[in-house]
Amino acid sequence: MHENKYLAIYHDLASRIRDGEWKAYDKLPSENELAVRYKTSRETIRKALNLLSEHGYIQKMKGKGSIVLDVGRYAFPVSGLVSFKELAQTMKQPVRTIVHELELIKPDAELKQQLRATSKDDVWKVVRVREIDGERIILDKDFFLKKNVPLLTKEICEDSIYEYLETKLHLPISFAKKEMSVDEATEEDRRYLDLNGDDRVVVVRNYVYLNDATLFQYTESRHRLDKFRFVDFARRK
Template structure:
């Protein structure tokens, strides 16, 4: 398909409107019906998005891979996939756990934790909102510089914690006011939410995380073997 080849060849750039159906039909010397069918195929295969009153816009298909089963820090993913990412720390306070988090990790009313929030930027766009709750009672405040670099690197290499495994939950949820405030969502109405309860080597519940991802920037992958 010539239009698809032009998208793949970046003749039509991500975020750019395609020529109108009339212009495409004239250029390729086919009927408008043929062009409509071609655009439907491009839509179904994730190359374009219809914009009411504007036409068809080319979608940025480049996505970064997040492992479903692994327990990998954002810095490690950033290095592996050459993300050119920037982290901004927006919260770093010791406070009572929100009710939803407290129930998720089955802790008593009034339980406290270090509540850390970071926004991840890729190519200048805010695409992930990470919320971390460090549940270790003896944990001291971590500097923003350390949080912007790598939380896990600091916890493991500097403090000696043995982070071992996590129980993860993946959902697609409507955006919240907080998502709208911190993320560059364009016209998105939903985000991918990954919630994790993280445990140490001795099975101590150590951390609760909630990562909220913009839909078009990531794919979540796993390796499966038939038993």
Template sequence: MRNKYSAIYHDLADKIIHHIYPVGSYLPSETQLAQLYGTSRETIRKALSALLTNGFIQKIRGKGSVVLNLQRFNFPVSGITSFKELNQSQHMNSSTKVLCIEDQYVPLEKFDYQSDSDLAATYVERLRIVNDEPIVLDRDYILKDCVSKIPYEVAADSLYAYFEGKLGLKISYATKTITVEHPTKEETQLLALEPHQDVVVVRSQTYLEDTTLFQFTESIHRPDKFNFVDFARRQKIN
């Protein structure tokens, strides 16, 4: 069951997506929303904060929360978010096509990672589709030392929901590299790219709470469908 602020967030997001609150308009004030949903202003602030984080609104001092253009989806650079979670938070209404599940060794040269031995993994390749358009090609290498086998139905749904909910793994942190690259012929076809259109590639290495490396990921994004966003705080270095 969703908590109160999450339910309000999803309701407001639906209204923005369906243009009940059109681009450039302002949401009702916190007080008005609290009355509308029969809740506290603190709960409304949490819902608005989630809308802000996911790119639905921008807060303008003295005016309120203005609705932003949602032509692109926001990809959180600094966080660890599964595609299913991204789909739910941004109402993408996506589907997943599993292209491959097989045993492979991690191509360490792709990830600029050094190891004294080959790393055995389950390779999972999936195509993410939104509104009948392919937008992301995900290639995951899950180390056999951590997860011995991945069922097809898990790959079609959510790896992280399975890892955390079923296997009890505690996913903690990741290192990421983001580059703009020219796609291969196969990637161009799978993502329905225009000739000479480049892609944004996010390569990551993900670790468990005990610092065990368990996953390598290569996510190939259509650049016309995503904004890559981060939260940065000013830190002066003397």
């Protein structure tokens, strides 16, 4: 198995919840029952359930077990640090990633500020369009410092950059700061997206950090206005 056991169990349970095997307010099987089902320890099951709780799939209630939450409204958590490939696995529509640009560049003044880069740094620029159900609705512009990401290929960018960074380069991606705004559509937006006459797009700007607080990625994710829906799950600590 290419991922930790508890992560595999988490993904399987999350998929079953999304597919409706357990409805909102149903109770999941007990830790003992799940341990038998997945042939593992209760501790591993507990870690998977904790992850389900953190991502808004269940509410753990003392003495009552794990209650399934209404996950339909949490299908697209903008505030999460989730790759498009991971998101696509939760969707029923056909999806495709189209790589339009992949090159090493020298950062201009704006990019230096966004990435805390210097004139000596090389930066990977990746421009990708996300097509969902035959419509081009998201334009992702990613910038990675080469000193953290020595190599990128078109094949990696078409599949999942994050999967490559974490499984091949073992980069400890930790957290992101995000800004959202509604901006005027650019010529680039009109060229790459099916805007259907809209002259504005939703822009989500991401600043992504490693676990030592090193900023290594800046992203602009530009969404067609009528297809964008902000949904979040919040849990009071």
